Amino acid sequence: MGAMVMLVLGSCSLEEETYSIYTPETFYSNDFQVLSSLSGIYRNFAGITGMGVEYRTLELSADQVVVQAKIQGWWGGDNFWQLMEHDWNPDHAYIGGTWDTFFRTVGQTNALLNSLEGSNLDVTGPIGELRSLRAYAYFFLMDLFGNVPIFTEPKVDPLNLPTQNSRLEVFEFVTSELKAAAEVLPSKSEAGSDYYGRITKEAAWSLLATIYLNAEVYTGTAMNDEAEEYADKVINSGNYSLLPNFFDNFVPDNQNNAEFIFGAVYSPDVAGGIGHPLVQKVLPGISGGLFGLPYTPQNGFATRPSIYNAYTDEDIRKDVFIGYGPLIDPRNGETVMVERIVPDNNSALYVPGVSSEGPVPYEIIPATGIRSQPMNAGLKWIKWQLDPNTQGGNAGNDIAFIRYADILLIKAEAMARQGDLEGAKDYVNMVRERSNAEPFTSITLEDILEERNRELAFEMTRRRDLIRFGKFTDAWEWKPASEPFRTMYPIPQSALNANPNLQQNPGY
Numbered sequence: 001m002g003a004m005v006m007l008v009l010g011s012c013s014l015e016e017e018t019y020s021i022y023t024p025e026t027f028y029s030n031d032f033q034v035l036s037s038l039s040g041i042y043r044n045f046a047g048i049t050g051m052g053v054e055y056r057t058l059e060l061s062a063d064q065v066v067v068q069a070k071i072q073g074w075w076g077g078d079n080f081w082q083l084m085e086h087d088w089n090p091d092h093a094y095i096g097g098t099w100d101t102f103f104r105t106v107g108q109t110n111a112l113l114n115s116l117e118g119s120n121l122d123v124t125g126p127i128g129e130l131r132s133l134r135a136y137a138y139f140f141l142m143d144l145f146g147n148v149p150i151f152t153e154p155k156v157d158p159l160n161l162p163t164q165n166s167r168l169e170v171f172e173f174v175t176s177e178l179k180a181a182a183e184v185l186p187s188k189s190e191a192g193s194d195y196y197g198r199i200t201k202e203a204a205w206s207l208l209a210t211i212y213l214n215a216e217v218y219t220g221t222a223m224n225d226e227a228e229e230y231a232d233k234v235i236n237s238g239n240y241s242l243l244p245n246f247f248d249n250f251v252p253d254n255q256n257n258a259e260f261i262f263g264a265v266y267s268p269d270v271a272g273g274i275g276h277p278l279v280q281k282v283l284p285g286i287s288g289g290l291f292g293l294p295y296t297p298q299n300g301f302a303t304r305p306s307i308y309n310a311y312t313d314e315d316i317r318k319d320v321f322i323g324y325g326p327l328i329d330p331r332n333g334e335t336v337m338v339e340r341i342v343p344d345n346n347s348a349l350y351v352p353g354v355s356s357e358g359p360v361p362y363e364i365i366p367a368t369g370i371r372s373q374p375m376n377a378g379l380k381w382i383k384w385q386l387d388p389n390t391q392g393g394n395a396g397n398d399i400a401f402i403r404y405a406d407i408l409l410i411k412a413e414a415m416a417r418q419g420d421l422e423g424a425k426d427y428v429n430m431v432r433e434r435s436n437a438e439p440f441t442s443i444t445l446e447d448i449l450e451e452r453n454r455e456l457a458f459e460m461t462r463r464r465d466l467i468r469f470g471k472f473t474d475a476w477e478w479k480p481a482s483e484p485f486r487t488m489y490p491i492p493q494s495a496l497n498a499n500p501n502l503q504q505n506p507g508y
Helices: 002-009 016-022 031-048 053-059 078-085 093-116 124-145 167-184 201-213 215-219 224-237 316-320 404-417 421-434 445-455 462-468 493-498
Strands: 065-067 260-264 301-303 399-403
Touching: 031 053, 031 093, 031 124, 031 260, 053 078, 053 093, 053 462, 065 078, 078 093, 093 124, 093 493, 124 167, 124 201, 167 201, 167 215, 201 215, 201 224, 201 260, 201 399, 201 404, 215 462, 224 404, 260 404, 399 404, 404 421, 404 445, 421 445, 445 462
Parallel strands: none
Antiparallel strands: 065 301, 260 399
């Protein structure tokens, strides 16, 4: 069943037995079994933030995240460069993998929904969760690919393959599913702390606010009033607030916090739990226990100078970045000393009485592009704080897909787009004042875009923000201006080959 779904909708094959546990009507004899089946869907979303193909497809085509190939070839290759330079094609591996991930989730939720309907238990809530999660997967598919098949059956008839729906039809499906699910989902206050990590009524409303804010991109018609309506539902619920300290959103023990609306929950220290490598893949390549971590960082992901320069010095969010100059240990403020800086390989920490070379300070230098860079070139960032209980390279900080700060900025933008700049200013200033940034005395739509840039950096919102503001195809550091059709990715060639009912997006 699951393998057939992927064969027709995507290009990734799954073993048939993957879904065998979901099909017997007798499987669901208690609530624990229901919840255990849902956990696999939530796990799919947790995988998105692991800096794999999905994160790369969402982030590298925008202007915040870069991967700078090193002199010796690490982190190089067309898959990276094409995303950053807007030169991808239908055979791009990361784009194809992203399509597969979200249609895999669609296939799994369809199978689970079908089997839950045969249960004798009260599964109203779990069905609402599944419909929301399937809608969330379709949101990503609509956002990234535009016209995709809406498929809700548990299995595919190979003689009657799914047909392609328009982006408008997908938009209508996603919004109607989320509204229906919100009617049966518990609010955060009703659900309690044990429900943490699962989708709530407010999470469904938050996604609706996000979708309506982008409605003109998806449908050709602005729906800012609806965006504001659903942002208001979240705000007026009274269940969320800005944390007093911005960085508390990103500490290792950030679960069940007041700003986290929906996202990925990580517990690599628990049997069967997973973690994320956001710190491992970003930090400079220094072996020997940099910052006390039990691995040599991979020195892959970085950022552009324009992103770093978007913050004023008094804005505490600027502390997310590792700027040019000596590398400082965030635990004690001391300069990191190495035996020597190795431009084409990992440097080694200086150990007194053991090292035969050094000590010399490890210096971060400016990058000159995205190809053939020294190992110590390029601006780095640590938004998710160092986890002392990292398992290998996998950390346990939970990662929000939607934070309350995002909802306040959605509210502000929706108001501004309807002409209420004065009211919008108050919501933006709530976010700015938390980070010690000087409050705005007046505001423009451009100010709101840049506040989203500062507040939500690296949190997978920037691509659609740039598209919504008509800036996605602009030139920026190491990227030329690109063609208008790049605002949607191509339907992967492997999917076209599997289903002749699919038509390629314009421009490809």
